Amino acid sequence: MPKLTFTATGETYEVPDGTRFLDFCQENDLPHDFGCTVGSCGTCACVIVEGGEALAPRDDEEAETVEMATDEEGARLGCQLVINCDVTIRPAEV
Ligand code: FES
Numbered sequence: 001m002p003k004l005t006f007t008a009t010g011e012t013y014e015v016p017d018g019t020r021f022l023d024f025c026q027e028n029d030l031p032h033d034f035g036c037t038v039g040s041c042g043t044c045a046c047v048i049v050e051g052g053e054a055l056a057p058r059d060d061e062e063a064e065t066v067e068m069a070t071d072e073e074g075a076r077l078g079c080q081l082v083i084n085c086d087v088t089i090r091p092a093e094v
Contacts, residue, residue, distance in 0.1 A: 002083050006030055007049065007090035021046075021081035021089070032091060037079045042069025044078035045092035054085035070094050 004024065005012040008031050015024055022044070025032045035043030042065050048055070058066070058076055066075045070092040078089070 003086045004083050005050075005086075005088040006032075007088065008032060015083050017084055019083045020079075021083060022079040024083070025078070032078055034079055039065055039077050039080050042066055042077070045069040045072070045075050045094060046078045046081075046089050047072055047075050047092050048087060049090050050088040051085060052087040052089075055081065055083075055087065066092075 001014040002017055003012050004015050004021075013024070013028070022034060022037055024030070025034070032046070033043050035041040039062060045066050062077050062080055066077055069075070072092045075092045081089075
């Protein structure tokens with residue numbers, strides 16, 4: 001199972017392949033903010049600190065939304081992430 005490390009808690013979790021980051025956060029009360037949950041508000045912006053090589057690349061729509069929310073290079077939308085490999089994630093600075 002992929003390992004998800006979340007810097008906001010300092011914990012590493014084993015998650016089933018294909019777990020949505022949004023679902024995992026909500027089901028486990030992880031301290032990450034979400035808004036629309038459909039990729040349009042940018043509230044959930046986060047940064048892949050390490051790993052994540054197998055994550056689906058962000059598309060133009062995700063890039064456009066995330067760039068409204070943060071200046072951090074390569075930031076992602078947490079509500080759109082599907083965990084399929086080991087990855088370390090931190091909230092983006094907004
Ligand atoms: S929660 Fe709105 S873009 Fe992710």
